[in-house]
Amino acid sequence: MKKFSAIFVSILSVILTVVLLGACAQNEDYTALVSEYRSDIYYAEQDGCTIWAGFSEREYPYAADGVVSDKTKIFEIRATMPDNTKTYLISFECGSKKYGGEMSFDSVRQQYTYSESISRPDEEEITFSISEENADTATTIAAKNMKIEGMLSLSSLLNKIMQSQKETIKNYFGDPFNGEINVRLISEKENCYFYVGLIDRNGRYLSFLADAASGEVLAQRES
Template identity: 45%
Template sequence: MKKILITGLLSLCLFALVPAAGCSRTPDLTKYVSEYRSDIFYGSSGDYSVFASCSQKEYPYQADGNAADMSDVFELALSTPNNTKTYIVQFTLGEKNYEGELSFDSVKMVHTWSQSIPAPQEKEIVFTFTDTESDDASVFSIQTESVKSDTTLSLSDLLKKVSAEEPDPFNELSDGNVFCAEIYVRLLYENNECYYYIGLTDRNGNTFAMLADAETGEVLATKQPKS
C-alpha cells in the first residue's frame, strides 16, 4: 500500500511539471522583432566610400507595436566628391551577380541602391561602380569588409542582456509570456566601434530607446518616450 501511495504521488508530481516545462514565464523577445540590421560592410578609396547594410524589415512598415513578417533588405550608399553623376553598381555574392543603377538622395547627399537579398555569408564584398555619364565609362572598385567581429552579440544574446540590464521597460510591456510591443534592433558603426540601437515600440507608438555595446550588451544610454 505504501509503495502504491509513493508511486501515485510521484506520478502526480511529474504530471504537474509537464505544463511548466512547456511554458515560459517570459516571452521569447526574438519573436517580436520587426527590424533587425544584422551586418554592415564598409570601405573607402580616396574620396569615395561605401556603406552597405543587411537587414530584415517588417513589410509593410507600421510602427504600431505589432511585429509582422519581415523581408530581407540589402541597402547600399555611395559617397562621392561629385554628386551630379549617375552610377551603376556591380557585385557578386556567392555565385550570383547583382547590378543596378544608384539613385541620388538629396537629403543624405549619397547615391543609394537597395534590393531584397538575404544577409551574405561573405566577410568581404567588392563593389564596382561605373560612371554612366563619363565619355570613357570611368570604372572604379571599392573593397568593403564586415564591421562585425567574432564577439559581436547575436540577436538573441543581445536581447537577453539588455532586458536583464534594463528590466523595467520590458516588464511593463510584458503580459505573462506575451510581449505587447515590437522591437527594432539596428547594428551601428561609428569611429571603428560597433553598437546596437534597440527600440521598444508599444501599441500607442511610444518608443523606449537604448544604445548598447555590440560585444557586451552593456546599455550605454537610454531615451524615454516623449510624453
C-alpha cells in the first residue's frame, strides 16, 4: 500500500509539473519585446473634414533592427480639410490639460498633421478645434474612441498570437524568437483589428492581422 501511494504521488507530481510548465508557456510575458504599441484611435468626419488621432508608445528614434530600445509616448493627429492652401491651428484637451499648435502639411498624404507627447488618454471622446490662421472662428469636431468592448489587452493578444502561430514563427525565425514586436490597433468602421509585426535582428519581417477581440489570425505576410 505504501509502495502504491509513493508511485501515485510520483505520477501526480509529474502531471502537475507538466501542467504548470504548459500554463507558464502559454502565459509568457512577450510585452518586453514590444517596440511599438498603438493602443487607441479616435476618429470623426464632419462638414468635409476628417480627423484621425492615435496614441502610441514606441521607440524613439525608431529603428527596425530587432532590438527594443527606450520608448516614448506620442499622440498623433491627422486631418483632411476642404482647402489645403490654408494654414491651420488645432487645439484639444486630454486629462484636464490643454494642447495645441500649428499643424504641418503632408503633401504626399494630402493631410495636416500634429503630434504631442502626452499620457495615454482615457476619454471616450475628444473634441478638437481647428481654425485657419488668424481666423475668429473654428471648426469643432468630436472624435470617438474607436476601441471595441472586449478588446484584448496587449499581453493577452501576444500570448494568443505567439501560441497559435508557434510553428509558423519557429519555422520562419527559429526558436526562440529573438527580435522586436510592433503592435498597432487598426479601426475599420465598427471593426477593430491588430497588426502584429515581428522583426528579427537580420531584418526579416513576419506580420499578422488579428481580430482585436478574439486574437484570431485573419491574414499573415512574410518579407
